[in-house]
Amino acid sequence: MDRLANTVRPYAWGSTTAIPDLLGTAPTGEPQAEMWMGAHPGAPSRIDRGTGAEPLSAVIDAAPEAELGEATVKKFGPHLPFLLKILAAGAPLSLQVHPNLVQARRGYEDEQRSGVPIDAPHRNYKDANHKPELVCALTPFDGLCGFRAPGESAELLAALEVDSLEPYVDLLRAHPEEAALREVLTAVLTADPEEMRVTVTEAATAAGRLGGAHAPYAAIAHHYPGDPGVIAAMLLNYVQLQPGEALFLGAGVPHAYLNGLGVEIMANSDNVLRCGLTPKHVDVPELLRIVRFEATDPGVLRPEAAPDGEELYDTPIDEFRLSRYVRPEGAAPLTLPASPAQILLCTAGEPGVGQLTLAPGRSVFVPAGENVTLSGAGTIYRATVVA
Template sequence: MLELRGRARPYQWGSTSAIPGLLGKPPAEGPVAEVWLGAHPDGPASVGVGTSIVDDSQLYPSRVPPGPPSQSLAEWIAQDPGAALGESVVERYGTSLPYLLKVIAPAEPLSLQVHPSIEQAEEGFAAEEAAGVPRSAPDRNYKDRNHKPELAYALTTFEALAGFRARRRIGEVLKGLDAPLAQRLRAVLGMGGVRGAFEYLLREQTRPSPEEVAEVAEACAARPAADSPSARADRVAAMLSERYPGDPGVVASLLMNPVTLNPGEALFLSAGTVHAYLSGVAVEIMAASDNVLRAGLTHKHVDVPELLAVLNSSASPPTRIAPERVNAAVSTFYAPVDDFELSEIRLRDANTRVRVRGIGPRTVLCLRGAAQLEAGGRVRSVIAGQAVFVPASDGQLTMRGIGHLVQAAVP
């Protein structure tokens, strides 16, 4: 078992207090949007250093100087991939950790986005490599060759938009809005379906003006909740308009399913599913990728043609995954992919040792309380805000304590 220190991401939409609060620390000097606890080359975690998932130098850079360079998890795995990952994982995925575990804390909405399938990622990556687009370029779409299905496990009330509503339901939401764009969009919806309406909002030839978007947002804000077919959709559109005035993504949100996760609930997002996280704190697990195609609600690069080529425009309800109970302390969320699974562990008796399912590469994060972990003849204690990497060679993992933990693993 190895201590794991993550890589903080200071994206503008992040919270200054949520992740530091998990660590029992005061608010950071700037936003801490995510902490990456994986081996992805864009932000690999460090091993064998520190006692928390985020170094103080990442939270308070003006006061705490960075420490000496440390070995990354990717470098450690590369020394002996078979021992770190297990031979079956190496056979399936090569010498890279297949998943990426994150803590995510949006204080403001993330961009409206989709992620590609493996085939789309491989094709897009090869095309950008052939075109000589630097991997660090802001207009690069494909940072790697992998797909990016993901699962969000809520730690607080977590708000999101995920997938498209049914066409009839969208028509109901738009019908009572006193705005020309809303009524024009209803007509497009009737002729071209959900994809046609979404494309109408994004394509350069038909993209509405900022003033037209503002009229829709104002109509949403003015509509009485008692008269609205979706008061929540109205609130979301009005909120998005305040943060991204004039962005067509504000109107596109009316086409989508609003989602509220309570703590302990999980949402799965497959390739091509349009989505946006709005607020809350969650643990997020995904295939090890950073491929994001954006549609709006962002100041970053937007590639509408590529996004539409990847988009799944089928209407479908959000995919909530219920955990399967493994034993009295462990429940596992089995996502419909082979790259990852996520288990929640709730320890209630410090005198009872619990077996935790999984024999490959595992990442354990303590969210609350404390636990003693034992694997491979080693014992390590963790408290809230600490994480460890358990290599395949350590074998069976057991733990005891009183606390709430999650484990990322490969099925």
Template sequence: MYKLNNRVRDYAWGSKTLIADYLGRRPSGAPEAEMWMGAHPGAPSVALLNRGHARLDELIDADPEGLLGPDSRAAFGNALPFLMKVLAAESPLSLQVHPTREQAATGFAAEEALRVPKDAPTRNYKDPNHKPEMILALTDFEALCGFRSATEAKEIVDTLVTFFQETGADVPRLLPHLSSTLARPDEPTAIQQAFAGLIRGGDEVSGTVSAVALMLASSIPEGPHAAAMKTALMLNEAYPGDPGVLISLLLNRVSLRPGEAVYLPAGNIHAYLHGLGIEVMASSDNVLRGGLTTKHIDVDELLRTVVFTPLPVPRLATTSPAKGHLIWQPPFDEFQLQRIELEPGTRHPELPAGVPVIVLVASGSGVVEARRQTLELGKGDTAFLGAKENPVTLRAGAKEPLVAFVATIGIHEPVPH
């Protein structure tokens, strides 16, 4: 087992304080968006050795059986199948969707055959893997997630039309057209056509976004759709004139309290808006963007990837096998997340055995104990536990409670949600 140093990604939407405060260290002064814990080649963790250090992905390459174990290797091959992050959104992320495994494999092979550089701004597929994920809120956390019903989306658009009419302003032509599109009888087709019209809309969409934002800046109509309109106004402040501002009206608005989680399967279009969370995902960096961005949008590939069927928000329930022990198991085999809380001086009898594990200490301090090795971990420290370290226990320090998050591979049946 190894203590880890992890890279913090300085994306512009990140918070300058949330990650540093949560991990108990001094802020860098730059935006800190994500701390990656894992072996993804884009930003692999670095393991601290008795002498020197080494990249975690290189250690796994050298000993996949010992570090991953037979179960993980049989299911996922010779790479760590999950990636764990601490994510801090100060401003909204882009609307995005992740492909299925089959789409990723096909798209990656096609771009490799065309010799598209992996760092090219037009590249869609960085690897051949899918990227299902989950996010657990550590603070109040705001997001957009999947499509609301076409009926509800039409009600929001109609409310905007009425608002323009009541104020005596000219109604942008796009809004009645969008309303009629959403009224079509086949719901997924109606949503797909509304979405495609907005993402392809060009100057007319940009002008409508600006007109809507100008109206909402003066007053938000009261009623059940006020939150959706406030969100659209906020998004326009971050991305003026972007089609994603109107696309947000088609999407579920999700508010998570600390300890609540959602999971995001392939095809679910989503955007994190604000907050701090623990994110776990399959180890991939495949993202297709769908608005709220200045980056490349491959509209045709996006439309092939998004699932346009409206569904309930995919909230993720917990199981609790023991006091102070919570497990979030999404319907994906690559990962699960656990939270372990221990009173001072007490011990968690056994961490997941025979599989790869990453531990993050969120508060307090403790010791990870194996047969031939111990690791002392304080607030903000992380460790990788190889499959060959079996059994492994976690013990809290004597003076204060310990809270740790544990990521490992998943089980083969989903927790009800």
């Protein structure tokens, strides 16, 4: 078992205080958006087994079956198949979707053949993997997830009484679900930028005046004035998670995180297609090919009781399995069964993990087959795979 030294990513949308508050460190004044735990090449965690700190990715590369487990390597290859994060949103993230596995492989191969540099700002596919993800709230957490029913979106837009939105309202009311959602999103993202800027400004002003169900979109527009993603966001379900609740985001589901602190886990990928709320590249044709144009229930997840006090967030993905242990004062020590490689993250208290004590925001990597005993009080998130 190894303590992890993790990298914090300073993306502009990050909170300046949430991650420092969790870690018990002083804020720097700069945004601290994500803390990565895992072996992603973009920011691998580091461990020290007595010969100096080295990337977890290099340790796994040197002995993948010993570190990950034979079954994991056979199923997913010689790489840790998930990435665990602490995510701290102080402003809305970009409105985005992720490809499925077939789409990711095809898109990556096409861009490789075309010679698009891997770090090019217009590159869509940084790897050949899909990116299903799960976010679990540590504080009240707001987000957008999946399309609303077209009729609901029509009513939300109509209440703004903005003349330039009336064609979208008519489309949403008159067309079948898939056609309505596709046509409106396409129209929003391909509209004249100056005309759309005016529309968004008028819509944001009206949303601020109306409040209620419109208030989240006025707040989004405050961060992204004139961005067409503000109108696209009104097509989506607004979701408020309470601590312990979670959202699962599958392929093709448009979503954005708006505010709050959470634990996020995903397949080990960086493939993102953006719809708006960003100054970054938006590839409209490729986006429209990936998006699933269907109204969905966001499906808020709550942990399900499993043996030995484990609480499991059940998802249809094998690359990751997220659960937690909420241990009260006086709880008896508990030995976790041997499993594939896992990462244990403390979010509250100071529980014992083997011979180590973890403070909030600290984590350990546990190689495959190694038993771990939990002791003391606190909350521990456990990330592993379904192998």
